[in-house]
Amino acid sequence: NLDVVKSKVVTVCPYCGAGCKINLCVENGKIVRAEGANGVTNQGELCLKGYFGWDFLNDTKLLTPRLNEPMIRREKGGKFEVVSWDEAISYTAQRLKEIKQKYGAKSIMHTGSSRGTGNETNYVMQKFARAVTGNNNVDCCARVCHGPSVAGLQQTLGNGAMSNSITDIENSKCLLVFGYNCADSHPIVARRVIKAKEKGAKIIVCDPRKIETARIADQHLQMNNGTNMALVNAFAHVLIEENLYDKNYVANFTEGFEEYRQIVADYSPEAVEKLVGVPAEDIRQAMRTYAAAPSATIMWGMGVTQFGQAVDVVKGLSGLALLTGNLGRPDVGVGPVRGQNNVQGACDMGVLPNEFPGYQSVTNPEIRAKFAKAWGINADDMDPNVGYRITEVPHLALEGKVKAYYIMGEDPLQTEADLGLVRKGFDALEFVVVQDIFMTKTAEQADVILPATSWGEHGGIFSCADRGFQRFGKAIEPKGNVKRDWEIISLLATEMGYPMHYNSNEEIWDELRELCPLYYGATYEKIGEMGHVQWPCPTLDHPGTPYLYKDNHFDTPTGKGQLFATAWRAPAEIPDEEFPLVLCTVREVGHYSCRSMTGNCAALQTLADEPGFVQMHPEDAQRMGICDQQILWVESRRGKVISRCNYNERINKGAVYMTYQWWIGACNELTQDNLDPVSKTPETKYCAVRVEPI
Numbered sequence: 001n002l003d004v005v006k007s008k009v010v011t012v013c014p015y016c017g018a019g020c021k022i023n024l025c026v027e028n029g030k031i032v033r034a035e036g037a038n039g040v041t042n043q044g045e046l047c048l049k050g051y052f053g054w055d056f057l058n059d060t061k062l063l064t065p066r067l068n069e070p071m072i073r074r075e076k077g078g079k080f081e082v083v084s085w086d087e088a089i090s091y092t093a094q095r096l097k098e099i100k101q102k103y104g105a106k107s108i109m110h111t112g113s114s115r116g117t118g119n120e121t122n123y124v125m126q127k128f129a130r131a132v133t134g135n136n137n138v139d140c141c142a143r144v145c146h147g148p149s150v151a152g153l154q155q156t157l158g159n160g161a162m163s164n165s166i167t168d169i170e171n172s173k174c175l176l177v178f179g180y181n182c183a184d185s186h187p188i189v190a191r192r193v194i195k196a197k198e199k200g201a202k203i204i205v206c207d208p209r210k211i212e213t214a215r216i217a218d219q220h221l222q223m224n225n226g227t228n229m230a231l232v233n234a235f236a237h238v239l240i241e242e243n244l245y246d247k248n249y250v251a252n253f254t255e256g257f258e259e260y261r262q263i264v265a266d267y268s269p270e271a272v273e274k275l276v277g278v279p280a281e282d283i284r285q286a287m288r289t290y291a292a293a294p295s296a297t298i299m300w301g302m303g304v305t306q307f308g309q310a311v312d313v314v315k316g317l318s319g320l321a322l323l324t325g326n327l328g329r330p331d332v333g334v335g336p337v338r339g340q341n342n343v344q345g346a347c348d349m350g351v352l353p354n355e356f357p358g359y360q361s362v363t364n365p366e367i368r369a370k371f372a373k374a375w376g377i378n379a380d381d382m383d384p385n386v387g388y389r390i391t392e393v394p395h396l397a398l399e400g401k402v403k404a405y406y407i408m409g410e411d412p413l414q415t416e417a418d419l420g421l422v423r424k425g426f427d428a429l430e431f432v433v434v435q436d437i438f439m440t441k442t443a444e445q446a447d448v449i450l451p452a453t454s455w456g457e458h459g460g461i462f463s464c465a466d467r468g469f470q471r472f473g474k475a476i477e478p479k480g481n482v483k484r485d486w487e488i489i490s491l492l493a494t495e496m497g498y499p500m501h502y503n504s505n506e507e508i509w510d511e512l513r514e515l516c517p518l519y520y521g522a523t524y525e526k527i528g529e530m531g532h533v534q535w536p537c538p539t540l541d542h543p544g545t546p547y548l549y550k551d552n553h554f555d556t557p558t559g560k561g562q563l564f565a566t567a568w569r570a571p572a573e574i575p576d577e578e579f580p581l582v583l584c585t586v587r588e589v590g591h592y593s594c595r596s597m598t599g600n601c602a603a604l605q606t607l608a609d610e611p612g613f614v615q616m617h618p619e620d621a622q623r624m625g626i627c628d629q630q631i632l633w634v635e636s637r638r639g640k641v642i643s644r645c646n647y648n649e650r651i652n653k654g655a656v657y658m659t660y661q662w663w664i665g666a667c668n669e670l671t672q673d674n675l676d677p678v679s680k681t682p683e684t685k686y687c688a689v690r691v692e693p694i
């Protein structure tokens with residue numbers, strides 16, 4: 001048909017940190033197909049979310065309504081009223097100014113977004129918080145996922161990111177996969193793990209479940225839930241006791257060995273095998289394999305980070321790499337593989353309460369002066385203190401310290417731990433602004449809704465999990481009365497008395513580059529031409545950095561890797577007679593985050609269209625008289641939800657598993673907000689529950 005106008009737009013998948021490149025095929029303004037493009041990570045392959053995660057962009061009959069007009073709710077509990085953009089912006093600015101005047105700048109909280117909005121928008125949002133509101137209260141969902149990886153790795157190695165590239169995984173000779181179900185979290189990364197196996201790599205999996213990767217592993221240490229720190233300390237114990245560590249490397253490139261050695265001395269495999277649930281000899285064998293490999297990589301996911309002791313475990317895992325010299329060269333290293341597609345980018349852009357873009361500390365007066373000068377504000381007006389984290393907001397709202405919440409592309413009323421607590425916190429807020437693409441659970445509670453363009457309707461830059469900047473393209477025109485996220489923030493800033501005007505993404509990116517030595521050389525053109533530029537990229541002729549810590553120089557204050565060990569602490573809520581099972585939250589391969597995007601894609605919805613199951617080991621279930629597929633109550637000390645039993649022999653006895661994407665059977669009604677003391681990440685991988693037939 002000659003009348004059909006066709007185009008093919010290269011973009012980057014919005015569904016995980018693997019950063020796969022996609023060709024979106026467009027006909028007459030509608031997307032008709034997605035094809036794998038030749039990205040560095042995916043080399044033409046995609047997983048099902050990449051292939052089928054776009055049709056919400058075409059469809060107007062969605063399960064969750066798309067937001068397509070600005071709306072105001074003038075009274076709590078009242079109805080939303082569609083208004084013009086002028087009115088929405090002026091009303092929002094007025095309310096925020098009043099709250100700032102009445103309660104002070106600290107009373108306003110902001111989020112950036114780790115989703116499809118892009119790095120430029122996150123830069124503008126943190127600038128809004130710091131230059132317009134005047135605080136560092138800006139955060140993102142890294143707080144509930146890989147915040148501990150950022151905090152832990154910054155202390156041990158100097159950078160809170162993957163040390164090496166995703167492409168290195170397949171050439172590593174040993175993969176230690178710890179609390180990371182890559183088949184469900186990052187299927188294209190899982191392909192690299194399979195390729196490594198095909199090339200002869202040894203694979204060690206540490207996980208309470210028999211996850212997909214365990215099926216091809218040389219060793220699967222099916223540990224007890226909540227014992228990560230004990231197992232990591234036992235690993236370190238074996239490396240030292242059996243002289244498997246690299247003494248020259250430790251002497252020349254690390255600090256803290258003596259204290260570290262003393263702490264892990266108490267963690268012989270024999271001493272912890274009962275606690276961890278893994279035979280001592282298996283623990284020893286795992287470290288013999290890891291230490292003997294000419295190159296070894298440690299990968300982890302939320303099975304490490306969503307615990308109250310997560311930062312310590314991250315430090316412990318990086319200690320194993322330091323002990324064996326598995327850093328500073330290709331095909332080795334540490335890999336916290338970031339979950340949401342741009343959570344690395346949100347952190348890179350300073351959507352963190354303690355750091356400006358480029359991981360520059362907000363407590364450093366020289367750094368504050370640099371940003372103040374560039375932004376045309378007085379350095380003395382900048383907040384010199386670390387701001388609030390999103391997980392602290394419910395408590396701070398109940399204490400009356402946070403009064404207004406400007407939320408962009410996040411859904412805390414679905415995705416945060418202990419939703420009962422989060423709801424109480426929201427009820428205590430005076431003013432909530434939600435800037436999003438769907439009527440999420442959080443948007444339903446907003447006072448103002450600012451509708452934004454979606455991935456597919458705008459372009460920009462994402463950071464994938466291995467520090468790689470990639471440009472993504474605009475495929476279609478937006479349909480509603482929506483605006484780009486950074487345009488909305490700029491209008492609001494201007495209305496609040498701080499003129500902010502940008503004409504393009506590139507203009508924002510150039511402003512950012514000038515302020516961030518880590519990214520200065522990563523120009524828009526270079527990212528376009530090379531396709532994938534990994535920071536640090538300090539100069540215009542720099543090609544980017546595929547692996548960090550070359551020449552074993554670490555980005556710590558002394559230039560040396562820091563060894564830390566910490567005693568194991570039990571999770572906060574241990575099962576007892578009343579609540580005898582551990583609940584662990586897990587991921588659903590076909591759905592993403594709060595499911596607002598993937599839940600509105602027909603193919604993905606068809607694959608998983610029922611509110612999440614509760615996975616139970618058949619022996620546990622039968623002992624309780626529960627049949628497969630039976631409808632149950634799942635109850636914790638915080639709440640009670642309906643779910644359906646799913647017999648699953650691949651999970652460990654004594655624990656049940658639920659995915660977190662669903663509104664009915666929402667497992668975050670049950671989870672608890674025991675926070676890691678450093679990163680403030682909640683312990684969503686462990687709480688006590690009971691199950692009962694309805």
Ligand code: SF4
Binds near residue numbers: 019020045051187188
């Ligand atoms: Fe998208 Fe991740 Fe799947 Fe790649 S692996 S297609 S980035 S969801």
